[in-house]
Every structure is written in structure tokens, then in C-alpha cells.
Amino acid sequence: MTDNAPIAFLDLARQQERLGPAIRARLDTVLRHCRFVMGPEVEELEQRLAAYCGAAEAVGVSSGTDALLMVLMGEEIGPGDAVFLPAFTYTATAEVVLLLGATPVFVDVDPATFQIAPDSLRARIAAVRSAGELEPRAVIGVDLFGQPAPWDVLREISENEGLVLIDDCAQSFGGAYHGRKLGREAVATTLSFFPSKPLGGYGDGGAILTDDPERAALYRSLRTHGEGKMRYEVLRIGLNGRLDTLQAAVLLAKLGGFGDELRRREEIARAYDADLGNLLGVPARVADSESAWAVYAVLLKDAAERDSLQAALRESGVPTAIYYPKPLHWQPAYREHHDDSVSLPVAEALGERILALPIHPELTDAEVARVIAAVRSWREQREVEGAVA
Numbered sequence: 001m002t003d004n005a006p007i008a009f010l011d012l013a014r015q016q017e018r019l020g021p022a023i024r025a026r027l028d029t030v031l032r033h034c035r036f037v038m039g040p041e042v043e044e045l046e047q048r049l050a051a052y053c054g055a056a057e058a059v060g061v062s063s064g065t066d067a068l069l070m071v072l073m074g075e076e077i078g079p080g081d082a083v084f085l086p087a088f089t090y091t092a093t094a095e096v097v098l099l100l101g102a103t104p105v106f107v108d109v110d111p112a113t114f115q116i117a118p119d120s121l122r123a124r125i126a127a128v129r130s131a132g133e134l135e136p137r138a139v140i141g142v143d144l145f146g147q148p149a150p151w152d153v154l155r156e157i158s159e160n161e162g163l164v165l166i167d168d169c170a171q172s173f174g175g176a177y178h179g180r181k182l183g184r185e186a187v188a189t190t191l192s193f194f195p196s197k198p199l200g201g202y203g204d205g206g207a208i209l210t211d212d213p214e215r216a217a218l219y220r221s222l223r224t225h226g227e228g229k230m231r232y233e234v235l236r237i238g239l240n241g242r243l244d245t246l247q248a249a250v251l252l253a254k255l256g257g258f259g260d261e262l263r264r265r266e267e268i269a270r271a272y273d274a275d276l277g278n279l280l281g282v283p284a285r286v287a288d289s290e291s292a293w294a295v296y297a298v299l300l301k302d303a304a305e306r307d308s309l310q311a312a313l314r315e316s317g318v319p320t321a322i323y324y325p326k327p328l329h330w331q332p333a334y335r336e337h338h339d340d341s342v343s344l345p346v347a348e349a350l351g352e353r354i355l356a357l358p359i360h361p362e363l364t365d366a367e368v369a370r371v372i373a374a375v376r377s378w379r380e381q382r383e384v385e386g387a388v389a
């Protein structure tokens with residue numbers, strides 16, 4: 001491999017060099033027993049996930065999106081209901097609300113941590129109450145980029161307002177808040193095992209964590225078409241929302257090395273923090289927390305500077321990504337669900353200035369050094385150009 005070989009943003013091939021034998025052994029077991037739907041690996045994974053977070057129950061489901069959908073269905077969220085969620089997140093957080101006929105109410109985020117901003121949440125709840133058209137029902141806190149949302153404050157607001165609190169933890173399994181793993185901060189926590197998430201499978205998958213046995217039973221029913229205790233007894237409208245046995249097998253093999261992956265991501269984040277901190281805005285850490293480092297997002301001065309860095313890195317074989325170029329309330333699909341006179345200034349500005357650097361656990365020290373060197377030489381070049389201008 002030459003020094004200039006392109007670096008991968010996500011390196012599943014290298015991951016297989018490390019975990020391939022363990023994954024193949026698990027897959028072979030499934031190929032032998034042939035219980036491809038709800039085989040024993042699903043329950044084994046559920047137990048491992050619950051134990052990992054200290055949650056009472058985990059329910060394996062088909063994706064992080066379906067996990068959110070089933071949690072909202074479990075709360076009987078529907079037309080006339082308002083669900084509060086950050087404007088700066090992946091579309092899945094909001095689309096499930098609209099799929100159920102309810103209304104997403106977009107909330108601004110914190111300029112340093114990019115997590116949902118409690119003051120904006122309070123203001124948006126008050127505005128919905130005073131308009132009197134929708135009933136405030138739930139808050140979806142998103143643990144963005146690997147770090148926790150401000151759960152202490154979110155719990156206080158939800159309790160005071162009588163709202164159900166839900167944790168969209170799709171990006172942050174493995175992260176921790178006040179010394180405990182994410183998974184117990186809300187009434188229900190949803191996970192995604194999409195390949196690019198911290199615990200990624202080899203396809204779609206997800207889970208719901210909860211300490212409430214009744215909710216867990218409800219999610220188990222919902223993921224199997226609303227089935228009751230007996231087969232073909234239909235208690236409610238559900239969906240086909242099960243986790244595949246083959247995905248559970250891959251995830252069980254990957255859980256073995258997950259702690260090492262989290263440590264490696266943290267090591268890379270520290271190297272970036274140390275060497276890039278004086279060149280651009282490195283990510284602020286949420287106090288008293290650990291990040292799962294799904295995304296290492298830096299901030300530039302403006303769109304021109306961000307685009308210039310992205311182009312320079314591309315030239316050097318360093319891939320980057322923009323999460324998210326536009327806040328949700330500016331997306332065509334959501335525009336009609338947001339009142340234009342309400343601005344969410346932080347979420348609106350971030351899309352122009354943010355850039356994600358590669359941070360997957362397969363990156364070598366040499367590759368990390370190359371990313372840092374490429375940013376440094378871009379900055380030196382900008383300064384020369386600035387001095388000339």
C-alpha cells in the first residue's frame with residue numbers, strides 16, 4: 001500500500017480481517033440450525049445488549065427506524081399529537097412521527113455539543129401549548145454523533161410537562177453519561193445496527209431497550225404483527241419488525257471486540273483533538289460523559305472554508321462527510337410541518353460549517369497522522385493565500 005492510497009471512511013473489509021473467523025463461525029451455526037427468523041441468536045443478543053447497558057430488557061428489531069416507530073406506536077402517538085425532537089438529526093427521528101399522523105416539532109441544538117438545546121425545547125413546548133392546536137405528548141432526545149443528549153434536564157422537562165421521554169440512541173450505543181452506559185436515560189431507548197453505526201451489523205437491524213417489562217412485551221407483540229401469546233392471535237396492529245437471526249449472529253461476534261473498538265475510536269479522537277485544536281474547531285465534549293465516536297465533526301469558520309478543507313482533503317485521499325447539510329425543518333419533506341417564522345438559528349448555521357473526519361476503529365496510526373498532516377498543510381496553504389491577498 002502506498003502512502004497516498006485513499007483512506008476509507010468506513011472499512012468493513014479490514015474489519016473482516018480482524019473479526020472474519022468469529023463472524024463466520026457464528027453464521028455457520030445459523031446455517032446449520034436454519035432458524036432464520038427468531039432463532040436463538042436473537043434472544044442471546046437481546047440478553048447481551050440488556051446486560052451491557054444494565055437495562056432490564058432488550059427487544060431486537062428490524063432497524064433503528066422501526067424501533068422508533070414501534071416505541072411511538074406503543075405510546076399510541078397519532079393525529080393531533082406533538083412530538084418534540086432536534087432539527088439537527090437524521091430524518092428517521094422525524095419521519096416516524098409523520099408516518100403515525102402526528103406532528104414533529106423541531107427544536108434547536110447547542111452550538112458547542114450539537115445536542116438538543118433545553119431552552120429551545122421549553123420555548124417550543126410553551127408555544128405549542130399556547131397555540132392550543134396540538135397536544136404535547138413526547139420528546140425524542142437524540143444522542144448525536146456518539147455523545148449523550150442532556151438527559152438530566154430532558155427528564156426534568158418531560159416530567160414537569162407530562163411528556164414521554166424517548167432516547168434515539170442510534171448513533172451512540174457504547175457511549176456513557178455520568179458513568180453509566182446509555183440505554184436507561186428514557187422510558188425507551190432505540191438502537192440501530194446499520195453498518196456505519198458504532199455497533200454495526202452487515203445489513204439492517206436495531207433494538208429497543210427498556211426497564212419496563214410491560215413496554216418490552218408490547219414491543220415484542222408489535223414486531224410480530226401485534227401477535228398475542230398464541231400464534232395467529234392478533235391483539236393490535238403491528239408490523240413485520242423482527243431482527244434477522246443472521247444479523248444477530250454477526251452482532252454477537254462483533255460485540256466481543258466492541259470494547260476495543262470504542263477504545264480505539266477514543267484514541268483517534270484524542271489524537272485529532274491534540275493536533276487539530278489550533279487549526280479548526282474540534283468537537284466539544286459533553287460534560288461527564290464518554291462518546292462512542294460515531295462521528296468526529298469539526299467546525300470551520302464558514303461554508304467557503306469548510307468546502308475548501310473538504311476539497312483539499314479529497315485531493316490527499318482523505319474522505320469526509322457532511323452530517324447534516326440542512327436541518328430537517330428546511331428539507332422539502334418537512335417544510336410544510338414547520339412554521340417559517342420560527343427560526344432555529346444554531347441548527348440552520350451548522351450545516352454550512354460542519355465536517356466529519358474519518359474515525360473508524362480500523363484506521364492505522366499512519367492514516368491518522370496523514371489526516372492530521374493533510375489538515376495542517378491545508379491551513380498553511382490558506383494562510384499563505386491570506387497573506388498574499
Ligand SMILES: *Cc1c(COP(=O)(O)O)cnc(C)c1O
Binds near residue numbers: 064065093194205
Ligand atoms: C441511523 C439513524 C436512525 C435510523 O436507524 P436505521 O437502522 O438506519 O433505521 C435513527 N436515528 C438516528 C439519529 C440515526 O442516526
